[in-house]
Amino acid sequence: MIPEPAPHSFVSSEIPACMGEEALGRAFEGAPEAMLVLDPGSDTICNANPSALRLLGYDHETLLGMRVTALHPDQVPTLIVFTQAVQARGRDWTHALTPRHADGHALNVEYSGALLPGDPTKILVSLFDLDERRRRLVDTEADAHMRAGLTEWQRMERIFRDIERENQLILRAAGEGIYGVNADGITTFINPAAERMLGWQASDLVGRDMHSTVHHSHPDGCHYPHHDCPIYAAFRDGAVHQVDTEVFWRRDGTPFYVAYTSTPIRDRGRLLGAVIVFRDISQRREADERLRNALAEVDSLRQRLELENAYLREEIREGGHHQGIIGRSPAIEACLRQIDLVAGTDATVLVSGESGTGKELVARAIHEASRRRDRPLIRVNCAAIPRELFESEFFGHAKGAFTGAVRDRVGRFELADGGTLFLDEVGEIPLDLQGKLLRVLQERQFERIGEERTRTVDVRLVAATNRDLKAEVKRGRFREDLYFRLNVFPIGVVPLRERREDIPLIAQHFLRGVVRRLNIPDLRLTEGDVRRLSRYDWPGNVRELENIIERAAILGVRGRLRFDLPEPDEAAPPRPPMMVERSGVAPSTESERRARDRADIVAALGLSQGRIFGAGGAAAILGVKPTTLASRIKALGISRR
Numbered sequence: 305m306i307p308e309p310a311p312h313s314f315v316s317s318e319i320p321a322c323m324g325e326e327a328l329g330r331a332f333e334g335a336p337e338a339m340l341v342l343d344p345g346s347d348t349i350c351n352a353n354p355s356a357l358r359l360l361g362y363d364h365e366t367l368l369g370m371r372v373t374a375l376h377p378d379q380v381p382t383l384i385v386f387t388q389a390v391q392a393r394g395r396d397w398t399h400a401l402t403p404r405h406a407d408g409h410a411l412n413v414e415y416s417g418a419l420l421p422g423d424p425t426k427i428l429v430s431l432f433d434l435d436e437r438r439r440r441l442v443d444t445e446a447d448a449h450m451r452a453g454l455t456e457w458q459r460m461e462r463i464f465r466d467i468e469r470e471n472q473l474i475l476r477a478a479g480e481g482i483y484g485v486n487a488d489g490i491t492t493f494i495n496p497a498a499e500r501m502l503g504w505q506a507s508d509l510v511g512r513d514m515h516s517t518v519h520h521s522h523p524d525g526c527h528y529p530h531h532d533c534p535i536y537a538a539f540r541d542g543a544v545h546q547v548d549t550e551v552f553w554r555r556d557g558t559p560f561y562v563a564y565t566s567t568p569i570r571d572r573g574r575l576l577g578a579v580i581v582f583r584d585i586s587q588r589r590e591a592d593e594r595l596r597n598a599l600a601e602v603d604s605l606r607q608r609l610e611l612e613n614a615y616l617r618e619e620i621r622e623g624g625h626h627q628g629i630i631g632r633s634p635a636i637e638a639c640l641r642q643i644d645l646v647a648g649t650d651a652t653v654l655v656s657g658e659s660g661t662g663k664e665l666v667a668r669a670i671h672e673a674s675r676r677r678d679r680p681l682i683r684v685n686c687a688a689i690p691r692e693l694f695e696s697e698f699f700g701h702a703k704g705a706f707t708g709a710v711r712d713r714v715g716r717f718e719l720a721d722g723g724t725l726f727l728d729e730v731g732e733i734p735l736d737l738q739g740k741l742l743r744v745l746q747e748r749q750f751e752r753i754g755e756e757r758t759r760t761v762d763v764r765l766v767a768a769t770n771r772d773l774k775a776e777v778k779r780g781r782f783r784e785d786l787y788f789r790l791n792v793f794p795i796g797v798v799p800l801r802e803r804r805e806d807i808p809l810i811a812q813h814f815l816r817g818v819v820r821r822l823n824i825p826d827l828r829l830t831e832g833d834v835r836r837l838s839r840y841d842w843p844g845n846v847r848e849l850e851n852i853i854e855r856a857a858i859l860g861v862r863g864r865l866r867f868d869l870p871e872p873d874e875a876a877p878p879r880p881p882m883m884v885e886r887s888g889v890a891p892s893t894e895s896e897r898r899a900r901d902r903a904d905i906v907a908a909l910g911l912s913q914g915r916i917f918g919a920g921g922a923a924a925i926l927g928v929k930p931t932t933l934a935s936r937i938k939a940l941g942i943s944r945r
Contacts, residue, residue: 657797679723705754
């Protein structure tokens with residue numbers, strides 16, 4: 305009596321009549337190949353024969369309870385491709401599927417699939433163990449060799465003999481020295497190149513301890529123990545060792561530097577010894593030594609040149625201290641003292657003054673007197689930058705960040721890294737960009753436009769303006785927090801009309817430059833010229849004076865300058881004669897002088913954090929003796945806090 309088939313039985317009611325269900329079932333069950341019946345639509349394993357159960361390691365109930373995809377974890381796309389190919393073509397095969405064995409390891413098999421006769425929704429899959437197939441092929445070949453008898457063995461012997469002869473030819477032709485040692489350090493072979501370099505014959509070295517023969521001492525002649533030898537370490541730790549700082553010793557007792565590689569020799573996981581490949585690098589070492597000596601000489605010359613350049617730069621700085629700032633008036637003297645006070649620090653400076661008064665000269669003087677003088681002073685004219693380009697000008701941009709950004713651009717903050725950034729006309733920065741500037745000043749970090757990388761900069765900031773920024777803050781046109789950030793150390797540049805005694809000096813300086821540049825000889829300032837220049841109020845300040853001097857030189861006749869200046873306003877009330885010097889500027893009173901001295905001492909104490917003595921103390925900043933400064937502090941009633 306034929307039993308009823310299981311719900312997922314391989315047997316189908318549509319089996320051809322020529323073969324009964326019982327016979328087909330016996331063929332399926334007794335097949336030596338592993339076979340599975342799969343239903344791709346429902347992702348089920350419908351049946352499996354005993355060979356499949358043995359190959360996969362599952363029992364019948366467990367395997368039939370599994371999903372097809374569970375048998376092939378992480379291979380669902382490959383499984384879908386295979387089953388669809390079988391359904392489309394009627395049959396297909398693949399090596400890409402690796403079913404998971406019951407103990408967890410992946411099997412190396414070949415899948416051969418075909419549609420199940422009578423039920424095209426199911427697939428009959430045969431699994432062939434590729435490792436088992438490979439072993440059978442090896443056994444088959446071995447059996448064929450055995451059957452071939454003595455002739456085949458003789459042929460193989462000839463092949464091995466030819467291989468050995470070729471290897472010997474290669475060893476003899478090699479330019480590097482090659483020798484082998486066993487696990488006891490005894491030499492087993494040596495090639496002719498090694499014989500030539502070492503001065504020994506192979507017959508002299510084979511069978512001897514190689515280390516004690518050619519590798520027994522360090523380059524300085526001291527003993528080299530066996531246990532420190534990297535060559536012997538290769539067959540102890542199983543690692544490849546490369547060395548180029550040691551010597552081998554020739555038969556005549558002379559050493560030569562070698563670069564060698566010691567490679568372990570293994571047989572079925574067991575370390576048997578090592579093979580050493582070496583070459584003579586004495587000439588290379590000599591060339592390297594000559595190169596090092598030459599580089600040392602070049603480095604010595606470079607250092608000497610740098611010292612000389614540093615000395616010359618210092619001489620230039622000493623000779624050109626506050627270069628470009630011309631004048632002897634009390635206002636200029638006070639300005640120079642402020643420059644000297646703040647230059648040695650990294651404090652932010654706000655230089656204010658009318659247009660043309662020389663604010664940039666003050667910024668340059670601060671930079672040249674600072675420790676950043678060997679790094680660049682980067683100037684940004686904020687009034688000349690289009691509003692939409694402010695951010696790119698300050699911070700830079702990445703290629704493609706916006707239309708027209710055809711390459712990466714470095715911003716002014718990045719250019720000034722390690723140096724000084726001078727923001728001229730800082731009051732012209734748009735209000736919505738002032739916050740970004742404030743963030744960079746506070747955090748020392750920024751990002752280029754179109755780039756996510758945050759960059760860090762070390763920049764000392766000097767800002768200049770001809771506006772009243774405090775009034776701009778009240779009008780809402782300038783951020784108050786940015787104003788306080790910039791106004792750490794304010795320096796005011798006095799307009800030219802308030803320091804008329806400097807006009808002759810500045811005019812003479814400009815005249816010398818014009819004579820040299822325009823090649824106009826015999827031009828000079830007369831006393832009448834100086835009086836005319838001193839009476840004028842100079843709304844354009846020093847810049848206007850420079851232009852007037854150049855125009856007067858061009859219009860000059862027979863060595864006389866011709867000035868075209870408006871006459872002073874006769875209706876203006878004259879100054880009291882007792883309060884005017886011959887130069888036209890009122891001198892400071894005693895109370896003003898004491899107030900100025902007090903302000904300078906307070907500023908110096910603030911920079912030195914209340915210290916008077918020592919390097920960086922208030923006395924050193926002001927250039928006076930500490931005892932003198934202590935007396936002045938006491939006399940003026942200043943608290944060191």
